[in-house]
Amino acid sequence: DGGITQSPKYLFRKEGQNVTLSCEQNLNHDAMYWYRQDPGQGLRLIYYSQIVNDFQKGDIAEGYSVSREKKESFPLTVTSAQKNPTAFYLCASSITSIYGNQPQHFGDGTRLSIL
Amino acid sequence: KQEVTQIPAALSVPEGENLVLNCSFTDSAIYNLQWFRQDPGKGLTSLLLIQSSQREQTSGRLNASLDKSSGRSTLYIAASQPGDSATYLCAVNDMRFGAGTRLTVKP
Numbered sequence: 211d212g213g214i215t216q217s218p219k220y221l222f223r224k225e226g227q228n229v230t231l232s233c234e235q236n237l238n239h240d241a242m243y244w245y246r247q248d249p250g251q252g253l254r255l256i257y258y259s260q261i262v263n264d265f266q267k268g269d270i271a272e273g274y275s276v277s278r279e280k281k282e283s284f285p286l287t288v289t290s291a292q293k294n295p296t297a298f299y300l301c302a303s304s305i306t307s308i309y310g311n312q313p314q315h316f317g318d319g320t321r322l323s324i325l
Numbered sequence: 326k327q328e329v330t331q332i333p334a335a336l337s338v339p340e341g342e343n344l345v346l347n348c349s350f351t352d353s354a355i356y357n358l359q360w361f362r363q364d365p366g367k368g369l370t371s372l373l374l375i376q377s378s379q380r381e382q383t384s385g386r387l388n389a390s391l392d393k394s395s396g397r398s399t400l401y402i403a404a405s406q407p408g409d410s411a412t413y414l415c416a417v418n419d420m421r422f423g424a425g426t427r428l429t430v431k432p
Contacts, residue, residue: 214368243419252329252414252422253369268420300368304419310356311376314419316368 212237216301216317222325223288223295231286231320233301240306242284243314246270247298256299259284260306288322296324327352331415331423338405339431346400346426348415353393355417360389360400363412363425372413373400405430 214235223229233242241260245253255268259278273292278284284303288295299320305312328351338344348358356377361369373382373389375398381390388401398415407430414425 216368241419245422250334250424252331252424253416254422255420258420298366302369309376310418311374313359313371313374314369314416315371316361318368319366321366 214301214303214315214317216299216320218320219318221320221322223322224325226290228287228289229322231288231299231301231322233284233286233317235282235284235303235315237303237315238281239303239315240281241304242278243302243304244268244274244276244284244286245300245302247300247319253300256286295322297322327355327417327421329415329417329421329423331413331426333426334424335427335429337429337431340405340407342405342430343401343403344405344428346402346413346428348398348400348423350396350398350417350421353396355393357418358389358391358398359416359419360387360398361414361416363414369414402428407432 217232243258244256247253257276259265275287301317302314304314330349359374360372363369375382375391386403391398409430412425412427416422
């Protein structure tokens with residue numbers, strides 16, 4: 211079955227530590243996205259990538275970094291510069307279309323907490 | 326900057342009722358609007374996508390409409406069921422999300 215796999219499901223970060231969240235898709239989608247969701251709030255865009263080796267900052271990129279070395283993988287690193295990282299992180303992918311007619315597919319998320 | 330608002334934040338209805346969820350956006354220059362369902366602790370599932378050239382989309386008991394000129398979209402759920410209980414989010418241009426409406430359908 212095709213889909214998006216996020217791992218781990220739960221992650222704990224110590225002070226001053228960088229942690230990396232994994233996102234892998236086997237849907238052959240060009241575009242991938244990272245969002246942050248805080249309790250009772252909608253999703254906020256952290257980074258997105260339309261093509262391999264290229265990515266753009268979203269609304270809340272400070273304290274985060276990404277890479278897109280392979281089409282199927284888009285890992286997110288939460289750096290020690292992100293002072294309030296506790297949140298639910300969601301990865302999504304979609305087919306790039308100039309017609310805007312391709313839905314996004316989401317993984318099941320990673321819940322990050324501070325130790 | 327595009328702002329997306331969903332009202333109400335929460336809604337509780339008895340089973341069998343028809344209901345409407347609202348989504349408004351500030352910039353009418355959109356290429357699509359999506360409605361998603363999110364169950365607790367889970368990712369999002371796409372329900373309906375409306376392209377900017379379309380006015381509505383239907384899937385089963387769900388119907389979504391889009392009025393770009395007024396900056397509004399509605400999600401209509403017919404004959405609601407307890408299994409419809411979830412949070413419903415709208416998103417504009419794949420990147421701007423509302424905070425969602427938490428729906429509870431009581432048996």
